[in-house]
Amino acid sequence: MASLATAQNLEVHVINVDQGLSVFLKSPGGKRVLIDGGNPGDGTAIVRPYLQGIGVTALDYSVMTHWHTDHFGGLTEVHNSAYKPLVAAYDRGDTNRPSNGFVTSYLNAVGTKRAVPTVGQVVDLGGGCTLQFVSRDGQHPNGSVAVSGDENAHSLGLVIRYGDFDLYVAGDLTSGGLSTPNVEGPVTGFIGQCEVAISSHHGSASSSSSTVVNNLNPSLVVHSSGHDNPYGHPNEGTVNNWSHPAATRVQWCTTEGDTSDPQVGGDPGGFNAISGHIVITSDGATFVASSPAHPESVRFATFEQPGTRATAGQVVVNELLVDPLAFADGVAEWFELMNVTTQPLNVGGMEFVAGAQSFRLASQVLLQPGELFVVGQDGRPSRNGNYFLGVGAPWQQFSLNNTSGSLLLRSSTGTAMETVSWGGSGLPVTPGVTRERIDPTLAPSVPNFAAATAAWSGGDLGTPGSPNTNWNGNGGGNIPACTPIAYGTGKPNSNGTVPYITSSGTPDLNTNDFVVTLVDAVPLKSTILYYGYARDSKPFQGGTLLVKTPVRRMGVAQTDFFGTVSYPVPIDASMPGTKRFYQFWYRDPFVPDGTNVGLSAALEVEFCPLPPPPAAGQVVITEVMKDPTAVADSAGEWIELHNTTNSAIDIEGWSLSDNGGELAPITNGGNGVLVPAGGYLVIGTNSNVATNGGITVGGTWSWSLFKLDNNDDELVLTAPSAVEVDRIEYDNGFLWPDTPGFSLSLRSGVLSAVSNDDGNLWCPAASLIGAGPDHGTPGQPNDVCP
Secondary structure (H helix, E strand, C coil): CHHHHHHHCEEEEECCCCCCEEEEEEECCCCEEEECCCCCCCHHHHHHHHHHHHHCCCCCCCEEECCHHHHHHHHHHHHCCCCCCCCEEEEECCCCCCCCCCHHHHHHHHHHHHHHHHHCEEEEEECCCCEEEEEEEEHHHHHHHHCCCCCCCCCCEEEEEEEEEEEECCCCCCCCHHCEEEEEHHHHHHHHCCEEEEEHHHHHCCCCCCCHHHHHHCCCCEEEECCCCCCCCCCCCHHHHCEECCEEEEEECCCCCCCCHHHHHHCCCCCCCCCCEEEECCCCEEEEECCEEEEEEEEECCCCCCCCCCCCCCEEEEEECCCCCCCHHHHHHHHEEECCCCCEEEECEEEEEEECCEEEECCCCEECCEEEEEEEECCCHHHHHCCCCCECCCCCCCCCCCCEEEEEEECCCCCEEEEEEEECCHHHHHCEEEEECCCCCCCHHHEEEECCCCCCCCCEECCCCCCCCEEEEEEECCCCCCEEEEECCCCCCCCCCCCCCEEEECCCCCCCCCEEEECCCCCCCCCEEEEEECCCEEEEEEEEEEEEECEEEEEEEEEECCCCEEEEECCCCCCCCEEEEEEEEECCCCCCCCCCCEEEEEEEEECCCCCCCCCCCEEEEEEECCCCCCCHHHHCCCEEEECCCCCCCCCCCCCCCCCCCCCECCCCCCCEECCCCCHHHHHCCCCCCCCCCCCCEEEEEECCCCCCCCCCEEEEEECCCCCCEECCCECCCCCCCCCEEEEEECCCCCCCCHHHCHHHEEEEEECCCCCCCCCCCCCCCCCCCC
């Protein structure tokens, strides 16, 4: 992958030519390839204007997969309008080639650029990207199949590879369905796993067999099918092959497919009807699917680089509609997931269980921090209530009971993540109204959900894919401070990506490591990070201004080769407890609207409030090793502290002292000394477990500045504000224990800064530390005193 460090993205454009196919590629090295061109008329009316709109002025290669006019009719028109390939125009050759005016026109258009590839031939597209021909006339790299004059089975099959990203496209190649030759099975067996598969023959039952699906195992399936086409594409059986309970995948279609005659191809749901062009961009490690027809996009990991997989508490059910009213349950039920962390998470492999029904997500979907992802039944807006479907459940094999039930999320390893229940003692069910989570970081209890109050375009009440009406920022629940919240949608770029904004570090004055990052912008362009003090949502420069004016700028930087740039956000004393709203603006000179401006999504940041001043008794001294025998006092003295509050307390900079003038600060090199909420922490004179008696310490003090006297002494813990948080004064064995090698151990269950003043409540520890000889329970609850 090192060779990709200076590369651009691979772009894949599935152009919506209705019942046909046309795919444009732009490699990281800048090579331009057009695969098929749709029906006669599509080249002039759709393909050529689309290429011009994205700034393509010439083609380096074209590929005509087979001699059917819904694939090459428009290609002829493109070639005749100043888009003849500069290098080669590949086609499947002359075996059983039809003879008609369309074929003659195509041959005249390509002229001397015509080329017939060999099976296995690899075309270097530059920048680490290749195109390989894997089928022609029934031949494949491992043999051949008799195709008996079936034109679809003659199709050229291709695989495009870039880093760990692979794309499969093979015209109308058949896999044995409808009594066709099975060419696609052995072809895909040679190819293996791909990230994206364009379903052959527009999603027909002749192609995409279970064997093909298992061989390719893609994260994204794209169907190029006509609206209300007479062939039943995409076929219900084909859609179900790609998505079934054991492996459910994201499927997109350029139209709603056949909606007029369920008897022809069935009446499938489960795929997202994009009704527009589909754009896929990849950096070789991840890829994004988007469309100019929608502000939404879906980001995926590659199987080879899956990233961080979601576990319990990281991805939650944020909203659900179990009983829709505006549309039928079988097409309009849905639930919404949310990434509640500050890092991208892969939800691929997660399982969703409702009663006896379940399915597992095979697509390697990456959710950004705060991102919402809708899981539903049907992606046709005309019948699902008009929401954007993230992934469809296996068609008619998964449902949510209207009266009572539960939804269990399992991680990719099978661990239960959370369960949301409704009916009975669970969430109330109101027909046509979703239940929205109030605080996504808290448990899915009944009080943490509320009825939606806003109607979306489907007529029912809810906010699919948008912040909840009962959620922070909308007058409802409370997201904890220090949790950045992404909102809004970026303006689609001229290169087909949709920019978003993420962050790292914590917006905290103490750490001052907070960084805001723009992702998927236009590479190598000037960028400015703006911020303001309130949200907004109004048209601006062809996109949406998401930060209320007046805004302030943070200087100019340049995106890298991947369209990414990061801005450190310095935090000063005026910022804790306040909110700021961030959005990137950047140069996009080829954006079709002529504004030259790109806009990201936005980020709401509440800076961590300053903790209240420490109070006496919040940290209690619970165990003291004043006279170790395993090592010298200078190397092995330690003190155990207990936090009595429900928030972690950083004691770096606090001090230890006695009445004799000794005083030493507690330190950890500026990295913090956190005593966990309700937990224990050990500090000592030496952090090296090899020389300190095997003790793990979270902070240290200098023994030359403060020593624990082996006879009697005072131990005073003081915060920087001069607040004495705790103190003990032990004697020489009169009331307090005094045995060398045994820690002074506060009686188990006594965790008070007042009670620990009484020497009668202390005893020698009973447990050995490791193999001994010293005794103590550093960092753990103390032994029971006799």
